[in-house]
Amino acid sequence: MKIHEYQAVNLFKEYGLPVPEGKLAESEEEAVKLSEGFTPCVLKAQVHSGGRGKAGGVKAARNTEEVRDAAEKLFGMRLVTRQTGPEGKIVRKVLLSETVDVVREFYVSITTDNESGNPVLMMSSDGGTEIEETAKLHPEKILRIPVSVTEGYKNYQGILAADFLGLEGENRKELQSVLKGLVRLYGEKDCSLAEINPLVIDGNGKLMCLDAKINFDDNALFRHPEIAELRDPQEEDPREYEASQTGLNYIHLNGNIGCLVNGAGLAMATMDEIHAYGGEPANFLDVGGSATSEKVKAAFRLLLSDKNVRAIFVNIFGGIMHCDTIAEGIIRAVSETKLELPLIVRLEGTNSEEGRKMLRESGLAIIPAEDMKDGAIKAVKAAGGRV
Amino acid sequence: MSILINRNTKVLVQGITGKQGQFHTGQMLEYGTDIVAGVTPGKGGQEIFGLPVFNTVREAKEKTGADASVIYVPPAYAADSILEAADAGIRIIVCITEGIPVKDMCRVKQYLRGKETVLIGPNCPGIITPGECKIGIMPGYIHKPGHVGIVSRSGTLTYEAVKQLSDRGIGQSTVVGIGGDPVKCTGFLEILKAFEEDPDTYAVVMNGEIGGSGEEEAAEYIRNHMTKPVAAFIGGRTAPEGKRMGHAGAIISAGKGTAAGKIEALRNAGAEIADTPDEIGEALVRALIRKGIYEHCKSS
Numbered sequence: 118m119k120i121h122e123y124q125a126v127n128l129f130k131e132y133g134l135p136v137p138e139g140k141l142a143e144s145e146e147e148a149v150k151l152s153e154g155f156t157p158c159v160l161k162a163q164v165h166s167g168g169r170g171k172a173g174g175v176k177a178a179r180n181t182e183e184v185r186d187a188a189e190k191l192f193g194m195r196l197v198t199r200q201t202g203p204e205g206k207i208v209r210k211v212l213l214s215e216t217v218d219v220v221r222e223f224y225v226s227i228t229t230d231n232e233s234g235n236p237v238l239m240m241s242s243d244g245g246t247e248i249e250e251t252a253k254l255h256p257e258k259i260l261r262i263p264v265s266v267t268e269g270y271k272n273y274q275g276i277l278a279a280d281f282l283g284l285e286g287e288n289r290k291e292l293q294s295v296l297k298g299l300v301r302l303y304g305e306k307d308c309s310l311a312e313i314n315p316l317v318i319d320g321n322g323k324l325m326c327l328d329a330k331i332n333f334d335d336n337a338l339f340r341h342p343e344i345a346e347l348r349d350p351q352e353e354d355p356r357e358y359e360a361s362q363t364g365l366n367y368i369h370l371n372g373n374i375g376c377l378v379n380g381a382g383l384a385m386a387t388m389d390e391i392h393a394y395g396g397e398p399a400n401f402l403d404v405g406g407s408a409t410s411e412k413v414k415a416a417f418r419l420l421l422s423d424k425n426v427r428a429i430f431v432n433i434f435g436g437i438m439h440c441d442t443i444a445e446g447i448i449r450a451v452s453e454t455k456l457e458l459p460l461i462v463r464l465e466g467t468n469s470e471e472g473r474k475m476l477r478e479s480g481l482a483i484i485p486a487e488d489m490k491d492g493a494i495k496a497v498k499a500a501g502g503r504v
Numbered sequence: 505m506s507i508l509i510n511r512n513t514k515v516l517v518q519g520i521t522g523k524q525g526q527f528h529t530g531q532m533l534e535y536g537t538d539i540v541a542g543v544t545p546g547k548g549g550q551e552i553f554g555l556p557v558f559n560t561v562r563e564a565k566e567k568t569g570a571d572a573s574v575i576y577v578p579p580a581y582a583a584d585s586i587l588e589a590a591d592a593g594i595r596i597i598v599c600i601t602e603g604i605p606v607k608d609m610c611r612v613k614q615y616l617r618g619k620e621t622v623l624i625g626p627n628c629p630g631i632i633t634p635g636e637c638k639i640g641i642m643p644g645y646i647h648k649p650g651h652v653g654i655v656s657r658s659g660t661l662t663y664e665a666v667k668q669l670s671d672r673g674i675g676q677s678t679v680v681g682i683g684g685d686p687v688k689c690t691g692f693l694e695i696l697k698a699f700e701e702d703p704d705t706y707a708v709v710m711n712g713e714i715g716g717s718g719e720e721e722a723a724e725y726i727r728n729h730m731t732k733p734v735a736a737f738i739g740g741r742t743a744p745e746g747k748r749m750g751h752a753g754a755i756i757s758a759g760k761g762t763a764a765g766k767i768e769a770l771r772n773a774g775a776e777i778a779d780t781p782d783e784i785g786e787a788l789v790r791a792l793i794r795k796g797i798y799e800h801c802k803s804s
Binding site for chain 2 (some may be wrong): 229231232233234235236265266267304307309334336337339340368370378379380381382383385386387388389390391392393398401434435436437465466467488489490493
């Protein structure tokens with residue numbers, strides 16, 4: 118799960134990381150009001166994406182007039198960054214942040230190294246830029262310090278880090294405190310990424326976190342209700358959000374063949390199969406291992422809410438899931454949604470004979486598929502593509 | 505012969521009194537798995553399917569001599585259950601549970617480091633040695649005893665591969681679902697090594713997917729050490745970058761862990777690549793013919 122910068126800043130503060138003063142505005146008027154006695158300041162669009170500065174989502178203002186101008190431009194703006202895709206994201210909240218003079222910039226982050234099963238701190242003296250670029254062009258400019266998941270942060274790690282970044286005097290102690298707080302926050306709140314980009318030395322010679330980004334492990338949200346509350350559904354694809362509420366795993370794509378599959382691996386493979394025979398999947402959809410007929414219905418509603426969909430391909434390999442249960446769900450969903458699109462169904466595995474028989478005898482115009490290949494080819498044809 | 509489990513494996517079920525645990529215990533018993541007991545804290549002394557239920561794995565192991573355990577425990581408690589089984593000296597632990605917090609698995613990984621315990625999963629379908637022992641949730645009847653090992657990150661895609669083999673009369677020695685989570689203790693590498701060492705496995709099918717570097721490591725091993733033919737499929741060629749495709753491990757970031765990179769590595773290592781998922785069986789047949797062992801792998 119992702120959160121907004123202003124929410125991440127609050128968490129940084131809670132863990133003793135130095136952050137600029139900030140105020141959150143939800144309208145132009147509020148921005149103007151909050152800026153009184155607070156200028157000069159920086160207005161930062163709050164959307165779940167990096168690269169906001171480059172896209173015009175960050176504006177400096179010297180006085181209230183300039184705050185008004187900037188706020189007018191930012192609120193309601195469709196911010197298109199490298200991460201948002203062409204459809205962009207609407208700006209609904211703006212963070213007013215104290216202006217900070219920047220003397221030097223660094224990059225600091227922590228994430229989990231899946232191979233070792235430990236968090237790893239990453240830092241670079243190239244702050245403010247995209248770390249992926251640095252990693253590609255100048256890997257030697259990035260220092261990686263593994264942190265033990267059981268032992269936590271150790272001071273020697275901060276000394277290594279300060280040496281690498283070329284810090285001196287008080288800044289070295291400040292870095293210790295930043296890293297210690299960051300590692301503690303990362304572990305205690307079950308983060309999957311915490312990033313300070315940039316961490317700067319400000320005009321007063323102090324370290325300061327000028328941006329804050331935190332992602333959380335969805336699987337651990339059950340033990341952090343205070344974090345789960347920070348979720349902003351408006352930042353998510355509405356269909357993906359609805360799916361997550363019904364226990365389905367859905368990702369919207371740009372093709373025209375709606376897919377309904379059980380199991381993530383098979384769902385991905387089904388997308389590949391459709392693609393291989395000249396079609397484009399409209400989505401990834403995993404109904405899970407224990408789908409009920411209710412869930413199948415919800416899945417159909419999701420697929421049909423995508424107006425690009427020209428055909429639906431159901432690909433089920435029943436293990437735990439019984440094909441007759443799926444068949445029942447399909448029959449109900451087709452009748453209740455008055456489905457008019459071509460529907461191709463492949464049922465294999467547990468109780469597949471019963472399931473196929475139910476579909477045949479339902480009198481519905483369902484196109485049966487022998488196997489995954491047959492189904493993909495029929496779906497591509499039905500969607501108007503060439504095989 | 506087979507890897508990890510066989511007809512002599514004695515299995516415990518942790519979480520046997522839960523809905524999932526009960527259902528799949530029934531299925532495993534039906535398949536012929538030698539399940540010796542169940543474990544659910546606080547339910548010790550009860551019986552289920554005529555099997556004794558114990559409060560702890562330690563007690564269950566002492567009383568029954570179990571050497572494997574399968575975990576159907578909710579995500580919040582699953583890591584605990586893994587540690588309990590490891591601590592009691594269980595040799596093979598299969599964790600079916602989906603949705604365990606990453607940090608919990610990181611801790612488990614550190615704890616198991618250097619120990620002999622083998623943990624399969626989490627978020628996996630389990631392991632099966634056809635005709636002998638099934639530990640997990642896969643539909644048993646699609647399998648056929650034989651000489652091809654299968655290792656896969658996904659559940660239902662594994663079934664797909666199994667069926668394609670069985671339909672061609674090619675049986676399996678052991679089928680291992682290593683699971684879709686990013687942090688795990690047993691990956692492709694460990695399972696490929698086991699298959700390479702197993703005299704009864706003649707060839708291997710490997711189903712990988714986008715994300716992580718397990719397939720690349722496997723390719724390295726295949727190239728340098730593997731004498732048996734390998735057929736491979738990599739799922740997620742069409743997946744968009746940065747999106748999590750259901751499996752938490754299946755996310756490609758910054759050009760790493762792409763399907764193209766994995767396919768290239770495996771091809772260069774000499775693996776026979778299935779270009780589409782419907783071609784897994786065919787790719788294996790090609791690999792077997794190339795090695796001249798197709799007839800040996802066909803069951804009568």
